[in-house]
Amino acid sequence: MPPGELYGEEYFSRDEYLDYKSQYPTLARNFDRYLQLMRQHGAGEGRLLEVGSAYGFFLIEARRFFEVEGIDVCAEAIAYGREQFGLNLYCADFREFETTRPYNVVCMWDTIEHLFHPREYLARARDLLVEGGHLFLTTGDIGSLLARLRGRKWRQIHPPTHLHYFSQATIRHLLERTGFRVMGIRRVGTYRDINNMLHGLSLFGRRQFVRWIAKKLVDRTGQRWAHRHLYVNLFDIMFVGGRKA
Numbered sequence: 001m002p003p004g005e006l007y008g009e010e011y012f013s014r015d016e017y018l019d020y021k022s023q024y025p026t027l028a029r030n031f032d033r034y035l036q037l038m039r040q041h042g043a044g045e046g047r048l049l050e051v052g053s054a055y056g057f058f059l060i061e062a063r064r065f066f067e068v069e070g071i072d073v074c075a076e077a078i079a080y081g082r083e084q085f086g087l088n089l090y091c092a093d094f095r096e097f098e099t100t101r102p103y104n105v106v107c108m109w110d111t112i113e114h115l116f117h118p119r120e121y122l123a124r125a126r127d128l129l130v131e132g133g134h135l136f137l138t139t140g141d142i143g144s145l146l147a148r149l150r151g152r153k154w155r156q157i158h159p160p161t162h163l164h165y166f167s168q169a170t171i172r173h174l175l176e177r178t179g180f181r182v183m184g185i186r187r188v189g190t191y192r193d194i195n196n197m198l199h200g201l202s203l204f205g206r207r208q209f210v211r212w213i214a215k216k217l218v219d220r221t222g223q224r225w226a227h228r229h230l231y232v233n234l235f236d237i238m239f240v241g242g243r244k245a
Contacts, residue, residue: 006160007114009076012054017196021080024057026193026229031058033188034109034136034239035065041183041241043134046104051094051121052111056081063087066105071097095124102130108137113162122178126244135180135242141187143167144236156236171240180242189233 012020038044044065050058053070055077062068071090072078078091090097095117106125112118125135140156141147142165147154156162166174172182 007072007074009074011074011161012077019196021055023193023196024055026191027057028061029191029229031061031109034058034107034138035062037186037188037239037241038105038107038134038136039065041134041136041243043105043136046130047101048105048107049099049103049128050107050109051125052108052114053077053081053087053089056085056087056089058107058109059087059089060085062107069103095120097124097128099128103128103133104130105134105136108135110138112137112139113156113164113166116163118164119174119178122174122180126179129244131244133244135175135240135244137240137242138188139166139171139238139240141167141236141238143169144187144234146234146236154236166238168238171238175240175242176245179245181245183241183243185238185240187233187235188237188239189231189235190237191229192232194228194230 011017017023046066048059048062048066048068050062050068050070053059053072054074056070059068059070059081069088069090070078070081071092071094073091073093075091078089081087081089106129108121108125112121115121122135129135140154140162142154142156147156156165168185172185175182
């Protein structure tokens with residue numbers, strides 16, 4: 001299935017997410033934390049491109065500091081970000097993306113695990129960065145204690161949307177092979193929307209009764225838990241900072 005079909009509007013509203021757009025307040029808290037970490041690595045201004053920008057929620061936060069652009073394969077999400085927020089967004093395959101000016105920062109939040117050819121995307125990111133430009137990404141850590149304990153039942157393993165899984169060692173190796181110097185890797189927690197957490201359990205829970213209970217809770221609570229969130233850190237998500245070597 002082409003990426004544009006797999007990651008269409010249904011992906012964000014009925015499939016992997018219950019309602020992605022309603023999660024903006026929750027996601028904004030995560031993105032603000034990412035921006036703090038980026039600034040700690042010396043990235044606080046210039047041109048920024050987000051690969052896998054979806055509806056543009058990170059870019060809304062980031063444009064306080066950067067001149068922002070985004071790229072995604074979901075045409076509906078791109079149209080929404082353009083119309084609602086006035087963002088400069090592109091619907092295209094990043095590997096073929098061209099720009100007239102290089103970027104200071106490229107970000108990929110929870111994106112690299114979805115890519116058929118992650119090395120090609122990282123190589124393209126390097127090509128589009130200024131000398132010494134920054135790359136930041138988040139992805140699951142298959143070398144974490146939880147992932148090793150859960151094995152095939154680890155929550156991040158759910159094809160066809162997640163295709164590649166990285167440990168700290170393998171993501172470091174991949175970045176170095178594509179021309180980046182890794183500045184730091186740390187495990188981060190995130191704020192999670194309660195309704196969407198239950199929706200995820202209803203789809204990816206490893207036991208049938210867990211999926212059934214989660215679905216019933218989502219159906220019964222409706223909007224009661226909308227915009228309510230919890231901070232969760234299972235120490236199995238990596239925040240990776242790299243710099244063009």
